[in-house]
Amino acid sequence: MMRDKQFSYHKWATLKCLEHVQAAGEELYTQEAANSFATIKDTVEHVIGVEKLWLDRMNGIGKPVFERFDVSTIDRAKEAFLLLHAEMELYFSSLSEQQWEERLRYKNMRGDDFEHSREEMLFTIVNHASYHRGQITSFLRQFGKAGIPLDYIYYQKQNR
Numbered sequence: 001m002m003r004d005k006q007f008s009y010h011k012w013a014t015l016k017c018l019e020h021v022q023a024a025g026e027e028l029y030t031q032e033a034a035n036s037f038a039t040i041k042d043t044v045e046h047v048i049g050v051e052k053l054w055l056d057r058m059n060g061i062g063k064p065v066f067e068r069f070d071v072s073t074i075d076r077a078k079e080a081f082l083l084l085h086a087e088m089e090l091y092f093s094s095l096s097e098q099q100w101e102e103r104l105r106y107k108n109m110r111g112d113d114f115e116h117s118r119e120e121m122l123f124t125i126v127n128h129a130s131y132h133r134g135q136i137t138s139f140l141r142q143f144g145k146a147g148i149p150l151d152y153i154y155y156q157k158q159n160r
Helices: 002-024 026-030 040-058 074-093 097-101 118-142 152-158
Strands: 103-107 113-117
Touching (some): 002 040, 002 074, 002 118, 002 152, 026 040, 040 118, 097 118
Antiparallel strands (some): 103 113
16 A cells, blocks of 8 residues: 555654664754754654644544644653654544544644545645655755765665
């Protein structure tokens, strides 16, 4: 199933990105630079909080509350993602094809009304995180460090 590959790629890219930042230097995780968020840590905190929002929406919560995770260090961020992703995988495996296609109503953080299928929500999770992984690469380049290739083709090459 494409969903399984999509989420597996997402988990791989999230972990690879955090490991790459850690290898480049833990101090870079909280170093400030010009970007949407002040630090890589702030970016990671945003991404994991948004992923939890989407999981709550998929569970039928129409206006979930943004949850804060302990991402104070890269190791804690990796652990938080591993736990959330395990929860997500368990939930995803419980869904029937009909439930994946079911359209759910929810409000975004601004209070605007939306309606999407769980399938569309999963794509949004992966796409949103990819966007922010690109921002993390931008941070690293500002700090004089190299990025890491995290495109789907690299995931495929490593996981065939």
